[in-house]
Amino acid sequence: MCRLPQLLAAVGELIGEQFFLAQVEGREPLAGGGHQQLHRDLSAQRPGDTVNAMAYFDDYGPGNGATRLVPGSHRPAQGGPLFDFADESRSVQLCGCAGDILVFDADLVHAASLNPTGARRRSILIAYFAESLYATHLATANLRGIRMQTTERFSPAGADLCLLDAHSPRPS
Numbered sequence: 001m002c003r004l005p006q007l008l009a010a011v012g013e014l015i016g017e018q019f020f021l022a023q024v025e026g027r028e029p030l031a032g033g034g035h036q037q038l039h040r041d042l043s044a045q046r047p048g049d050t051v052n053a054m055a056y057f058d059d060y061g062p063g064n065g066a067t068r069l070v071p072g073s074h075r076p077a078q079g080g081p082l083f084d085f086a087d088e089s090r091s092v093q094l095c096g097c098a099g100d101i102l103v104f105d106a107d108l109v110h111a112a113s114l115n116p117t118g119a120r121r122r123s124i125l126i127a128y129f130a131e132s133l134y135a136t137h138l139a140t141a142n143l144r145g146i147r148m149q150t151t152e153r154f155s156p157a158g159a160d161l162c163l164l165d166a167h168s169p170r171p172s
Helices: 005-015 131-140
Strands: 019-027 050-056 101-105 123-130 152-157 160-165
Touching: 005 019, 005 050, 005 101, 005 123, 005 152, 019 131, 123 131
Parallel strands: none
Antiparallel strands: 019 123, 019 152, 050 101, 050 123, 152 160
């Protein structure tokens, strides 16, 4: 799923340069659990260098604690006020069907919601990073419990996407 051509094309469009699959983690909040405060996952070096994708295995909505997000919050106005993560007034709770994949800039303010009913909401969170973040990723992978291989490289090329091995020469 992490390598679906449509998903990689969307990620490539957002990152805009060579990137890699950095992390995949499963999630399933139980009844009465799952609530997070609004937050950003934060780009490490520049806006847009990190993209997340949430792939849903069950229908999702208010009944099982679906993701909330704040539209437009990934690019705050320069010199504007800091975002108040306790202010939920602009947040929107998503709803959709099993099989949906939400692709978003890691700087978008978002959070999981409380699962009030205990209905299943299984998903995976997939993180893609710009190639320039690879050394930082390796330095912190053990702290984050990353055990997956992260040497594949993906390079956006218009509508086409090239899969590169980290040890292959880069296209010019």
